[in-house]
Amino acid sequence: xxxxxxxAFYQGSTKLVQPxxxxxxxxxxxxxxxxxxxxxxxxxxxxEAKSIALHNESQAEADNSIANLIESYSQxxxxxxxxxxxxxxxxxxxxxxxxxxxxxxxYGSSVxxxxxxxxxxxxLLVECYEGNGAGAxxxxxxxxxxxxxxxxxxxxxxxxxxSIAGRIIIKGI
Numbered sequence: 001x002x003x004x005x006x007x008a009f010y011q012g013s014t015k016l017v018q019p020x021x022x023x024x025x026x027x028x029x030x031x032x033x034x035x036x037x038x039x040x041x042x043x044x045x046x047x048e049a050k051s052i053a054l055h056n057e058s059q060a061e062a063d064n065s066i067a068n069l070i071e072s073y074s075q076x077x078x079x080x081x082x083x084x085x086x087x088x089x090x091x092x093x094x095x096x097x098x099x100x101x102x103x104x105x106x107y108g109s110s111v112x113x114x115x116x117x118x119x120x121x122x123x124l125l126v127e128c129y130e131g132n133g134a135g136a137x138x139x140x141x142x143x144x145x146x147x148x149x150x151x152x153x154x155x156x157x158x159x160x161x162x163s164i165a166g167r168i169i170i171k172g173i
Contacts, residue, residue, distance in 0.1 A: 102171050106132050109165040113154045119172040120149045130166040
């Protein structure tokens with residue numbers, strides 16, 4: 001191998017190549033390496049930039065997916081709220097209907113209660129409570145008989161042995 005007159009390469013005040021480091025037989029890659037040129041680093045930087053771009057694209061897709069999920073959840077919540085409002089309005093409507101056709105009566109301790117109302121229907125909702133006022137407890141009677149369209153009889157036991165004091169609420173439905 002022939003030796004050429006040594007050259008010195010500098011970057012600022014730093015000498016990158018010493019005299020005698022480069023010979024005629026060196027390849028371009030060897031020369032670039034000995035000059036400290038970072039060919040691989042340039043490729044690495046390009047790969048890192050591509051990786052960052054892909055990561056940012058993936059993050060944007062993830063953010064978009066999260067936004068779509070939040071929008072879908074929001075639509076479900078809105079639908080549930082609309083359903084709850086609809087049910088509440090229906091209940092209010094039924095409540096209005098019931099309050100227009102209601103009969104309430106209190107009874108002393110008795111084995112059966114007979115309530116004569118003026119609702120004029122067999123389509124009734126009958127509720128019975130033991131006790132009166134705030135402490136009243138809802139009770140299920142042994143038997144409820146719709147004697148006619150204006151009379152309801154409640155029995156508290158089959159053998160008339162159970163006596164209860166309370167109130168009856170009758171609603172036309």
